[in-house]
Amino acid sequence: MENMCREDLMKLIQSTNFIVIELAMYLDTHPECPCGLSAYEDYSSMLQQAVAIYERKFEPLTIYNVENNGSWDYVQSPWPWQKGCDC
Amino acid sequence: METNSDVNPFDEEVRAEANEKLTADSCMKCEQQCNDCMRPGGLCDNRPCGFGPNYRPGMNPGMRPNMRPNMRPGFRPNKKPVGPCGARPCGGRPGMRPDGRLPEGWRPSDGMRSNSLGSDSELHSEWNCKNRMIQDAQGRSMIIGCEGQTMSGCHMNDPMDRLGDAFPPVMAFVPWQQWGDLYEPECGLKQGTIFKDLNYIFCGTRC
Known part of the structure; x- marks a missing residue:
C-alpha cells in the first residue's frame, strides 16, 4: 500500500469506503453476526491505513485532517473536476 | 399477517439465472479473487450466520420466529414465465x-x-x-x-x-439476509453492492 500511486490509492480508498458503509448497514440489522463484524474490522482497518498513507504522501482528504503549516493545504489539491481522482 | 405471494419478484430459478449471467458477463475476474478470500460461512455459535438470537434449530432462511410451521419463508410463487430479460415479471404492473x-x-x-x-x-x-x-x-x-x-x-x-x-396496498415481507460471499472492493463498487446475494438484475419500469 505504501508503494501505490496516487490514483490506485484513491481507488482503493473509494472502494474500501463503500465496503465499510455496506457492512455497516448490514450490521445495523445483524449486530451479532460474527462474519459481518470480522469483515467490518478488516476493511475498516484497511481503510484507515489507506487514508493515513494517502494524506501523509499526498494531501488531506477531509477538512478534519488538515495540518496547519502556515497555509490551507486542503484547497491546494486538485478537485474531482480537475481530474483529482478517477471519478 | 397474510402475505401476498406476488410481492417477491424472483424465484429460485430466476435468481440462479441472474447470478449465472452476472458471473459470466462481468465478474469472472473478481469471482476468482472473491473465492480466494472467502470467509467461513458455517455455523457461528451453533446458528448459521445471519440468524439472530431468536434462531431455533430447523428454522429455514427467511423464517421468522412467530411463523407457523406450514408457512413457507418468502412465500415464493410457483414458476411463472420468464421475461425476455431473464427476470419476471418484466414490464408487469404491480397488482x-x-x-x-x-x-x-x-x-x-x-x-x-x-x-x-x-x-x-x-x-x-x-x-x-x-x-x-x-x-x-x-x-x-x-x-x-x-x-x-x-x-x-x-x-x-x-x-x-x-x-x-x-x-391495493400490500404488506411486504423481506426475508432476513444471510451472510454470504462478498465481492472484492473494486467489483463491489462497480456492482453497487458487495453482497453477491443482493446483486439482482434490475428489470423495473417507471410508472
Whole structure:
C-alpha cells in the first residue's frame, strides 16, 4: 500500500469506503453476526491505513485532517473536476 | 399477517439465472479473487450466520420466529414465465398478474373485460373486490371489504388515485439476509453492492 500511486490509492480508498458503509448497514440489522463484524474490522482497518498513507504522501482528504503549516493545504489539491481522482 | 405471494419478484430459478449471467458477463475476474478470500460461512455459535438470537434449530432462511410451521419463508410463487430479460415479471404492473388477469379476490365491474389491462387508459377505479378475510401470523383474522370510491373527492384528478383499487396496498415481507460471499472492493463498487446475494438484475419500469 505504501508503494501505490496516487490514483490506485484513491481507488482503493473509494472502494474500501463503500465496503465499510455496506457492512455497516448490514450490521445495523445483524449486530451479532460474527462474519459481518470480522469483515467490518478488516476493511475498516484497511481503510484507515489507506487514508493515513494517502494524506501523509499526498494531501488531506477531509477538512478534519488538515495540518496547519502556515497555509490551507486542503484547497491546494486538485478537485474531482480537475481530474483529482478517477471519478 | 397474510402475505401476498406476488410481492417477491424472483424465484429460485430466476435468481440462479441472474447470478449465472452476472458471473459470466462481468465478474469472472473478481469471482476468482472473491473465492480466494472467502470467509467461513458455517455455523457461528451453533446458528448459521445471519440468524439472530431468536434462531431455533430447523428454522429455514427467511423464517421468522412467530411463523407457523406450514408457512413457507418468502412465500415464493410457483414458476411463472420468464421475461425476455431473464427476470419476471418484466414490464408487469404491480397488482397485475403476468397474463393480465386481476389479482385473486378481485373481479372486474360490469362491462369490463378481465384481461383488458393492457394500457393505462383501460385502468380506472371501477374495480371492486369482495369481502376478504385477512389473517396474521397469530391466526387473528378480520373481514375487510372495499369498494372503489376514488373518483369522488379532492383527489379525483390525481392520475395515481384514478387507478384506484387496481393497486391495493400490500404488506411486504423481506426475508432476513444471510451472510454470504462478498465481492472484492473494486467489483463491489462497480456492482453497487458487495453482497453477491443482493446483486439482482434490475428489470423495473417507471410508472
